[in-house]
Amino acid sequence: MSVSATRLVGLGIAVSALAVSLVACGSDNGGDSGSGSGGAKKIALLLPESKTTRYEALDRPLFTEALKAACADCQLIYSNADQDAAKQQTQAEAALTQGANVLVLDPVDGKAAAAVVSSAKAQNVPVVAYDRFIENANYYVSFENEAVGKLQAQTLVDDLKAAGKTSGNLAMINGAPTDPNAADFKKGAHSVLDSSGFKIAAEFDTPDWSPDKAQAWMEGQLSAIKNGLVGVYAANDGTAGGAIAALKGGGVTPLPPVTGQDSELAAIQRIVAGDQAMTIYKAVKPQAEAAAKGAVALANGGKPESTTEKSGVPSTILDPVAVTKANIKDTVVKDNIYKVSDICTAAFAAACTAAGLTAN
Numbered sequence: 001m002s003v004s005a006t007r008l009v010g011l012g013i014a015v016s017a018l019a020v021s022l023v024a025c026g027s028d029n030g031g032d033s034g035s036g037s038g039g040a041k042k043i044a045l046l047l048p049e050s051k052t053t054r055y056e057a058l059d060r061p062l063f064t065e066a067l068k069a070a071c072a073d074c075q076l077i078y079s080n081a082d083q084d085a086a087k088q089q090t091q092a093e094a095a096l097t098q099g100a101n102v103l104v105l106d107p108v109d110g111k112a113a114a115a116v117v118s119s120a121k122a123q124n125v126p127v128v129a130y131d132r133f134i135e136n137a138n139y140y141v142s143f144e145n146e147a148v149g150k151l152q153a154q155t156l157v158d159d160l161k162a163a164g165k166t167s168g169n170l171a172m173i174n175g176a177p178t179d180p181n182a183a184d185f186k187k188g189a190h191s192v193l194d195s196s197g198f199k200i201a202a203e204f205d206t207p208d209w210s211p212d213k214a215q216a217w218m219e220g221q222l223s224a225i226k227n228g229l230v231g232v233y234a235a236n237d238g239t240a241g242g243a244i245a246a247l248k249g250g251g252v253t254p255l256p257p258v259t260g261q262d263s264e265l266a267a268i269q270r271i272v273a274g275d276q277a278m279t280i281y282k283a284v285k286p287q288a289e290a291a292a293k294g295a296v297a298l299a300n301g302g303k304p305e306s307t308t309e310k311s312g313v314p315s316t317i318l319d320p321v322a323v324t325k326a327n328i329k330d331t332v333v334k335d336n337i338y339k340v341s342d343i344c345t346a347a348f349a350a351a352c353t354a355a356g357l358t359a360n
Contacts, residue, residue, distance in 0.1 A: 040073040041102075041299040043292075044095035048108040048132075049083040051209060051238060054262050055106075056080070058284040058337075059131075063104070066285075066292035074296065083208045085109040085178070092116045096123055101299040104291055105137075106130040110180035126298040129313065130291050132181050139304045140315040141291045143282045145181045148320045149188025149235075152259040155278045155322050156231050157196045159257045168230030169201035171221060173214050173243055175235040177205045185235050185261070193233065201225045206239050215242030222250040232258040237267035237279055244275050263323055263332050268343055271325050273351045281321045281331050290316045325355050333357075 045063055047055045060078065067074055077095045081088035085108040092103060096119065103120050105127055107113035113134045117127045121136075129137035160168070170193065175182030182205070193200060202225055204217045214234070222229075229252065234240035240260035247255055257277035260267045270276035294304030294316070306314035323331050332338050340359045344352035352358065 040075055041071060041296070042075045042077055042095075042098065042100045043067060043071075043295045043299065044077040044079070044092070044098075044100040044103045044105075045130075046088060046091055046095065046103060046105045047078075047080045048088065048106050049209070050080055051083065051211070052236065052262060053264050054284060059106075059288060062285050062288040063292055066289040067296070069289075070293050070296045071299075074299070081108050083108055085112040088113075089116055093119065096120060096125060100125060102126050102128060102295040104128040104130050104295050105134065107132050107134055107180075109178040110134055111178075128291055128295050128298065128304075131287070132179060133310060133313075135311065135313075137313050138298055139294045139306065140310055140313045141287055141294065141318075142181070142315070143287070143318045143320050145184030146188035146191075148261060148280050148282075149185040149190075150192050151188075151320055151322050152185070152235075152261065152278070152280060153189040153192035153196075153233060155324070156233060156257055156259050157192060157198070159277050160198065160231055165230050166197055168198055169225050169228040170198050170231045170233060171218065171225060171229060171243070172200050172203040172233045173218070173235060173239045174203065174205045175239070176207060176209045179209070182209075182235060189233055189235075198230065201228070206235070209236060209238055211238040211242035213242070214239035215246045218243045218246035219250065222246065222252070226250060226252060229256055231256045234259050236261040237264040237276075238262075240276055240279075241266060241270070244270065263337065265338060265342060268323070268328060268332060268338065269345075269348050271323070271328065272343060272348050272355050272357060274325075278322050278324045281323045281337075283318065283321075283335060285335070287318055290318075328355075328357060 050056050067076055077098055077100055079091035088108050110132055117134055117136050120127050126138035129140040131142050133140055174186045202221045206214045232243050234243050237260040240258050243258055255275055259278055260276055261280035263279045263281040267276055267279045297304045307316050309315055321331055
């Protein structure tokens, strides 16, 4: 599941160095894998956008590392579509032209990606649907997406009830209508919120997961719902950041609890500061590892290990975790996504101390 936000730092400088030698950066023409040697398998990783900071800072380097571990002589063709479905299709076609043996595709538009799958299969190239589901893919790796929405919504409701609130207005900021995961997050959230006793007073599907569009929409709603607003469901950290900026700009105090997803550094810092109530931690490392191992198996004519099926596609589905101020150290810090020093910069030092978030 965003921003022109603070980029995640300090995650595997060694991994980034590895990526330089293993990966040729994607460009508008779909990237360049470099010249291969002796029939080495080529795996294309096609990511959807960079507004969500996880893709460049986590998924890309962790997949690169996992691919090297699973197949030392495999080559990686890498591209990022910058939220442009047509560009992603061009990048996929370029990867196929370069001789990709497998496409690992996180689609900008799940429906449009069906054409990529058809084109790849026509050339006997299997497709791994990464993070977002694609019909007729050969393998799917993601998280339980409805569970993400349920977990976000339940954490919000529990927060409100712990504060003594049993009714009031909610604003609901969903993800991109072109993202199949966004529909699952929304469905899961509604399954909790619709029977919670709180009223969804306004709801928005955010084009491109754009924080700016989420902020503009929230600003436009404040005059109508500001007085009775008790909480904001935001589908990811980018839209959460946009909503929080709108609330602060509109003079809403105290801030109502706001949800999020992706555990971006800026979101973790907002949680420490009390501006955001929670985020969802989806451990990218096991996801990237499963995708890389699955891609290598498919490239060699085998079958990936899977835990279940989704719409007939063999799948590995992982569990999301809610991150609040109380468990930052036991989640993203414990898993070395961030160091305490990354989170507790000078601007957040006092808040970190108050939250008991200090280096060992």
